[in-house]
Amino acid sequence: MVLKEDTPSSTTPQQASTTSPTFKPTVASTMPTISASNEWSPLRSLLIGRASHSLFPSEPPHMTRATMPSAHRSQFRSLNPFPAHIVAKADEELDNFARVMTERFGIKVYRPREVDWAKTNMGTGGYTGAMPRDGLMVVGNTMVEACMGWGCRRDEVEDAYGGFLQMIMQEARERGESVRICRAPKIVGRDSVYDGLLDLPDGDPDEHVDVGVHGPNESSEMGWAINNTRPAFDCADFMRFGTTIIGQLSHVTNRKGVDYLRAVIPEPYTVELLNTTDDHAMHIDATILPLRQGTLIYCPTRVTEEELRRHEVFKNWDLRPLPWNPEEETDEEDDGPPRYMCSKWLVLNAMSVDEKRIVVEEKQERFARWLEQEFGMEVVRLPFRHVNSLGGSFHCATVDLVRGES
Template sequence: MVSVPTHLVSADTEWSPLRSVIVGHAADSCFPTAPPHMIKATMPEEHFASFRPKNRFPASLLDRADAEVRQFVQILRDHGVLVYRPKAIDWFAEGGYTAAMPRDGLITVGNTVIEACFAWECRHREIELGFSEILADLEKDPVVRVVRAPKVERPDALYEGIRGFGQKDAVNGEVNGTHTVHSHEWAINNARPAFDAADFLRFGKTIVGQLSNVTNQKGVDYLRSAVPEGYSVELLDVTDEHAMHIDATILPLRQRLLIYNPERVSKRALQKLDLFKDWELHAYPYQPAPRENPPRYMTSGWLLMNVFSLDEKKVVVEAGDVEFAEYIRKLGMEPIPCPFQHVNSIGGSFHCTTVDLVRQGT
């Protein structure tokens, strides 16, 4: 039986008992498009050529991905969670990407929902088109505040001055160029606020995030100005030159228990934040297994860390990630397997496909 929350938005951790959530859908998704230097900074090399305008994902893949999402939704409902779903959008006609990954575009902080300032132009109307009706319903609760992203006047301003932008690209002949990413040189500049919500995770009154190829310092400053009073935003020093979203880099399972990806962040970097001084921090000790079918068009094997917590014990994991499930079981968690490999193919996993609206006791 689904329990109806007192307020429509109230969440400030990733692990407290879940009561309501938005879950996306995969139908009609297309490959996202961005300047070639951005694609090279963030996407697997073998799939560069797929990121061109109005290129649909294979229909059979999307059908299977949507079936996986429906199974995930049923798991949530079986656990008493109220689930909101976005409206259907023809992303081919709109020149957009997907409604499958709402976590990239929305973050809930207390009673506030904040829309991301997307760096990628193809995503600028994603929340407006797919999720505006849900946001309007949430705003009927007088305590709920929705902060919508500012309109972008000059999308290419984010790339001006970036090395290689405006040069001819060797892969597909387009003018927009290549870009070698270094430790302090990302695929965007600081011309305007830019951030993806998936570059941030909530730890009570502290939000932990990263600078990345889609999140700049002005984006961090914007988020700091938008969160409710009493919340802070702190940045983690990551070593991933391809950084784009933090939810396959660190994984808080419950209060004071966190797994991290040792290829992207160090224990020392985590402990620089006062928040983690008394946390149990575990480097995931295994290498993710390779996979060719279905292809990981947009992600690496580290997506296995992109799970979704129902509470401080239960965590939904990809059914094929048996080694990972056994690992977190030994840490006292209860993994709930759900097939999700076709959703993985279009750019994310359980955490990406959700926006948790109410978590009890946060």
Template sequence: MENLLKLEPNPSLLSNQTLPVVNSYNEWDPLKEVIVGRVEGAAVPHLEPALLTNSYPNNLGFFQKYAGQPFPQELVEIAAKELNDFCHILEAFGVTVRRPDIIDFSKTYKTLDFEASGFYAAMPRDVLIVVGNEIIEAPMAWRSRFFEYRAYRSLMLEYFRRGAKWTTAPKPSMSDEFYDFEFAQKPVEERYALTKKGHFVIRDTEPSFDAADIVRFGRDLFVQRSHVTNNIGITWLKRHLGDTFRVHVVNFPDYNPMHIDASLVPLRPGLALINPARPCLEKELFKKAGWDLVDAAPSTLPDNWPMYMCSSWVCMNILSLDPETIVVEKQEEPMQKLLKDLGFKVIPVDLRHLYTFGGSFHCVTCDVRREGKLEEYGF
């Protein structure tokens, strides 16, 4: 063994060999393998209740025009190029990049409870979460996302064959009872007021969560309730992860909540970004644990940039390659400066057109393997 070690000069290869195929405990340990989403095959979903709730009123025209059809080709082409270039940059940093299968998401399907067409495989973070050596497929809450896991099944089967622990969380039926149809029809201000009181468009009839409503800090995971994550879904997660992990619910004054990764983004042990437009209501919890929470810098995105699925706060939706190196969107100079001032090496990468599909670097990835092991970070 000693000789072998001497013969092998690349420390990252060495640690890769000793790590389980699926291994990731937090958002910042050195990245070894990652799934990067695709926009090829993406379709515009029909205006189902959960989507109607989350989209901004000025986008209704886009959904009405394109519902059930492929995303406009020119949008797909430019975002696909950005994603391909991002993959090559990750590879240049020694990261193994995997991609989902290409599926025509405009196909319609019918279950026992509803009929819909699909969405995309652009955001693996929404569907998949690695907790330690286990990869979990999230239940999802949009009818258009019911079969999204299919794009990742060849990868899941491969990881399983190579020894991974693979779990699919129970999917909700997504029957009419699961949604509050009246909620979705209310004017924005009324919806916001209801959300503030803890009402969301999905009911607590069956467990549901999107993986992107969870953020990992080693033994401690933080999750938010949202229009896709309900209480019973969080209960499922808590019970499933058992005593090894602690799942804490955190809240943000975000009245259109869907996914935590533009609200709370850990950068390295003891340091996390928070969103100044919706500051975490549990700041004390982090302070007590010795964490500094730093306000993210706002986006440089022009106001008229088409954003169909998310806010411009995806400028803080970064991907850490290790505790010192962070991928940030190329035109988000204020975010880049903030991170440099905090001592990080910043890798600027173009991804602005991908924003239009609803996310940035964290959303479009799922880290399958990072170095490191289960640790506690003060909580």
């Protein structure tokens, strides 16, 4: 199953290649192994995913209907690989992204090992190594592993990032740093998270069916595609804003998942839930995008300014809705591969290098120009449409390990 070793790349260009052998990265002694408390301070160390062997995730029909766009749902079958040319291009885009981060910005980049996803999960198959944001999150000096809701992702962190986690723990130990990795409790055997939900009528697989509608702040789990029988959450349903972590309930994040996260993060971090109105909610990083301390862009069809302001942390922030609806744009200028798993709000899934610089998909010219003109950002345009096709963009495909001044 393990095809390639974890390959940290250093700040020297020759070593940024993903096929370079494992070696000890030379790091400035001032840089911690993991340390991050927001989404915008200068990025200094980063994990970037790998696309090879990605499969369409296979979950029960009610989950696919709740979270995936209707057009391609028949593809979401067990062991069905994404088209090979898309995966190959996605890997090129990820490698290029890694190279740019290393060479142009001096960021230390780690890459996960290559995994044959068809052989994982005891032969039932996994999904991808291209979306590490969903499974891992750094909060202060603690790395938290998600308690994933999806069965096909149960072993994803161990399979793709297990070796990487051991390596950073080893690095931290050698340097005498106090670092904590909070691995998720392992479920062996039957999972209860879909109990009571599997008998929902199948309906027409091409029809867009809501499993249920959830109102703001309702504690009822009935509208969700998972129940609340055990902690479930994806890290991508949460974002750091200093000591306040803002998150959402979703089809992959339940109340017990939020309680679990609250219990494992270090003091003085706290978690607050944003009431989003996204019937297909799964991951908050296409709903809000902080650009820097004090400035946040949001999707106005999924969250209101009033709701954001309810949170103390956003009191004096400049909160800006994206002034157009990407769903209403035609695809004429964008002849890229299908976004099998995401809406066009993925435009907000950009990744900050620091408070001035941000990485945006190169076809999103309207968005890039808006960021430049309206906010004075320096936009780094990189190709990522094939990664988008697999389910996410720059924010999803990364885990920030160290953010902050040296």
